[in-house]
Amino acid sequence: MSDRPLSPASFETFGDLLKYLRRREQLTQLELSIAVGYSEGQISRLEQNQRLPDLAALKALFIPALHLENEPELAARFLNLAKSARQEDAPAAGVAPYKGLLYFDQTDADLFYGREALTAHLVERVADIAMDASSRFLAVVGASGSGKSSLVR
Numbered sequence: 001m002s003d004r005p006l007s008p009a010s011f012e013t014f015g016d017l018l019k020y021l022r023r024r025e026q027l028t029q030l031e032l033s034i035a036v037g038y039s040e041g042q043i044s045r046l047e048q049n050q051r052l053p054d055l056a057a058l059k060a061l062f063i064p065a066l067h068l069e070n071e072p073e074l075a076a077r078f079l080n081l082a083k084s085a086r087q088e089d090a091p092a093a094g095v096a097p098y099k100g101l102l103y104f105d106q107t108d109a110d111l112f113y114g115r116e117a118l119t120a121h122l123v124e125r126v127a128d129i130a131m132d133a134s135s136r137f138l139a140v141v142g143a144s145g146s147g148k149s150s151l152v153r
Helices: 014-024 029-036 040-047 055-065 072-088 116-131 148-152
Strands: none
Touching (some): 029 040, 055 072
8 A cells, every 4th residue: 555645535345445444543343343332243244345334323433433523525435435335235126025024915916925725724724713613713823924924814
């Protein structure tokens, strides 16, 4: 590296700029991790562009730890590269087959497939319970996110 100061514009990735700023402050990854409340591994992944930066944490923790409060151009570049990293990792526009915590309903039948036998068995069990007054309880159990609510709907 030359003795000339680097321009904030010379950094193309968030991780490269973070590594530069950490070294400029003569901090190890461990020291920075302690200062901002991250693990050393998280700092390493940020510097390798393997982890997305959290903008609120950058503003509240990293900017003070890296002494960027009086360097608005550098702080702005730091945040802009973080925003760019987050946008590059954003999913493409369109309909996603995974709805997160939202349930599937009848309009999602083309996405919620492969459970015909399980659905038929559940309908049969509900019908059996409706016909038998001595049996009034049916539990649908499974791992979190396995589709129990969507199956019941």
